[in-house]
Amino acid sequence: MKPLARIRLDPEGRATPLGADPSLGLEGSGLPCALLVQGQDPFGRPLCARCPVQRELKRGAYRASTPLVVKGRRLRCQGYREREGFLVELYPERAEPPDLLLELSRLTRHLLHNPDGLPQALEDFLRTLRQALDMEAAELFLADPEGRHLILTAYEGLHREAFLERPWFQLGEGYPGIVALRREPLITHTLGEDRRYLRQKVKQLGYQTYICYPLELPQGLIGVLNLASRNPQLDHKDSLETLSRIAPLFASTLYTLLTRLGEVGLEALHQHLYRGEVSEARLAFLKEIRQLTQATGIRVVARGGERWELGLVPACAMQDCPAWKGQVVGHKNGLPDCPEAQGRPRTCLPLWARGEVVAMVTLFHAHPPKPATRPAAPALWFSRLATPFLFPSLFQEKAQAPELEIYALGQFRLRYRGKALTPKSFGRSGAFQLFKYLLANKDRALYMEDICETLWPELPPDRARQELYTQIYHIRKTLPGIVEREGDYYRLRLPEDRFLDFERFEELMRKADLEEGLSAFKTLRQALDLYKGPLFGDDPYGEWAEAERSYLQDRALSGLLRLGELAEALGYVEVAKEAYARALKLEPYLEEAQKRLSLLKG
The missing domain is CATH 1.10.10.10 (Winged helix-like DNA-binding domain superfamily/Winged helix DNA-binding domain)
Structure with missing residues (x-):
């Protein structure tokens, strides 16, 4: 359905109408959206001044909506995040359900630019899907990269605690496991009588209609999408037709995003390993997982007993945990209990490489997410490409931390x-x-x-x-x-x-001196990534280091100038600008860098 009005908002909330029904009287540009629309709540109080749509969008939602009254007309304000602001659309209060393919396209665009917003974006989309199909609950199970488990990653709807009774299924187990195994939809209108459905609390609440739909791609199953209602008379044909249209795009969006997360993590890992920074590579891995999962603490344990930790991590004996057998386990989160768990809620995940568990990662949350298993699948997908490099016991190359x-x-x-x-x-x-x-x-x-x-x-x-x-x-x-x-x-x-960053820096700089073109460009970038400041930069008054400090800074300056020249020749203008800007931070009056940077900025 075509909206009655479309308004684009910049990051400061200034509105530019893109088209509007004349009866709404939306005239003017550059005004705050509240002054342009002047909407009220159903009780006649000003609503736009405390706009709930912008509030939710600024908190990270990709879509948000609210009912409002404009010039006596009952409308619905629907807002979406855009890369540099927001898009607001006004619809009649009783408008037709949204175009779910368009909604999914907006979700995809949002996640490509904001991958950290995955949990909330998935929940927002499930809400839209549930309401459009007149369902009471919607949930998304994601498969782990090994294809062994289905993990509840997003839920939206009524009776949350009942659906969280069991957030993890093995292949062939329960409705999600059966659908994952058969790769065919599973529909029932008599859920309470079906022994294959294993969550008893959901049955006790009277849910009868249940649709379980596979999210499949040529390379395999990425997850399972479930819809539930207590109405046994609900016609499932429209829902199945809608799911058949959106499932391929939804599956490809999830697979692309999760794979891209792993590739980004692997790229950062390679940068550190190439420079010989094994411990830094491990630390970067932990930081990325903590940011992705919003965990307060991360522990990784290798098969040989080596541990890495980041954040607040309670003690754990780490013996005979089922995660070593490939299971997803936890404590106080609906997962099978880890026998060694103590203290706060946790989730223990197996990390696989070439068909065997080589390590396990434990996520600790001071305030567990809902569902508690929400971070599990993204963490596993993020880790899958990096694991063989972090735990190379099955490979010829070793990556042990230097003494x-x-x-x-x-x-x-x-x-x-x-x-x-x-x-x-x-x-x-x-x-x-x-x-x-x-x-x-x-x-x-x-x-x-x-x-x-x-x-x-x-x-x-x-x-x-x-x-x-x-x-x-x-x-x-x-x-x-x-x-x-x-x-x-x-x-x-x-x-x-041993690893000495300034020693490795000099090795790479000498290597770059003997190279040309793209090869020299890549080596210089690796070397200059190591140069994070003057030698003993936290001890600037140590005159005993001045000679070596000046030598290394001169090497960095010459390297940055050459990197800028190579970047210009290769067409990497932004890299060239960054190189010259870094050179000017080291030497503010360096004329050559000033000249080149001015020319590039036009």
């Missing part, structure tokens, strides 16, 4: 055998400072007197030497074997199994 990891470009960070070290880890802050000084001179043997004169010039020679002995003791206690003495000289003895 010693040092990040000195920008903020200084240090890990030894996977454990982060701070100044407190060394017992004395002076030992931490001495270690940085030795690191800045890692390829040289340093005379005792030179060290004392540089770091403790105000102390008498005997006291300075004693201070040096004490600090060396604390360094060796924290990092065994890291400092060796040769007569009156000290030298840093770094392990072979």
Whole structure:
């Protein structure tokens, strides 16, 4: 049905009418939408000034609606998120049901630009679908990437707690599992008498009509869409026809989005692994999952027992958990209980690689989402491409974290055998400072007197030497074997199994010096991604590092200028702009960068 009015809103809420029935009197452009429409609620009170549609859209919904009265006419205001604002449409109060293919197209466009809004967007679409088909409940089960389970990911409708009684089914189990196995719709008008339906609370509430529809693609099943009603006389033919039209597009939207999430995560992972930042790759993986699932804590445990954690993570013995057998388990969320669960609600998911569980991830939520299994399927789809690289025990290549990891470009960070070290880890802050000084001179043997004169010039020679002995003791206690003495000289003895960001930066820069064209462009980007700031940037007054600091900054400047030139030649204008802008942050009066950036900006 054609709307009575269409209005586009910019991010500030200023309205531009795109067409309107003259009787509504919507004249003017650039006004706030509330002044243009001047709608009221059914009691005659101003509604547009507290517009519930814009409120919901700004909170992340892709669509929102509300009844309102305009010039005595009862209407429905329907709003949609657009990339740079909102689209508002006004319909008669008793308008025809929305075009679900158009709604699905809008959902797809919204999710492509806002993948983090997946949970709410799915719920919004299920609400539209349920209301259009005169149903009381709608739910979406997504299949895990291995095709072993169906996990309740979105629910909208009445009696939520009853439908959440069982949010997880194996293939062939219950209505969702049967449909997933047969790849055919399943319809009943006598749900209460059907033993195949396993959620008893739903039966007790009197639900009779139930439609379970597969979301299938050539590469397999992505999920199952369910609709339910307590009306046993409800004609299911129209609903089946509608589902047959929207199911292929809905399935492809879900598959594209979930696959793209995994590809983005894998790309970020590869960037770190290529630079040798194994621990950073793992941390990035955890951060991405936490953002996607809105979890307050994440724990990943490898088959060999290695653990990575992020956020607030309660203790767990992690023994004999059914997740190691490929099951999705949890605690206080309707899933099969994990026998080791303690404390807060959690969801434990198996991570697969080449047909076997190589790790498990546990999601902790201070306030569990509804349904509690909502983040499970997206987390599994996000992880599926990254898992073989994070747990390469089945592959020839190894990606074990180095014994010693040092990040000195920008903020200084240090890990030894996977454990982060701070100044407190060394017992004395002076030992931490001495270690940085030795690191800045890692390829040289340093005379005792030179060290004392540089770091403790105000102390008498005997006291300075004693201070040096004490600090060396604390360094060796924290990092065994890291400092060796040769007569009156000290030298840093770094392990072979190590990662130093400035050392790797220099290796990549030398590699780029020998390359041309696209190959040089890619290598330079990898190198310059490591340069996050001056050497020991959190210790800017350390004059003992000034020579090395200046050298590395000069290398970064020359690299950024060359990267900009290569990007221009390859047609990557935005990359060139970014390179020249970064160069100007390092050296604000660099004329060559100023000139090139001005030309590119026109």
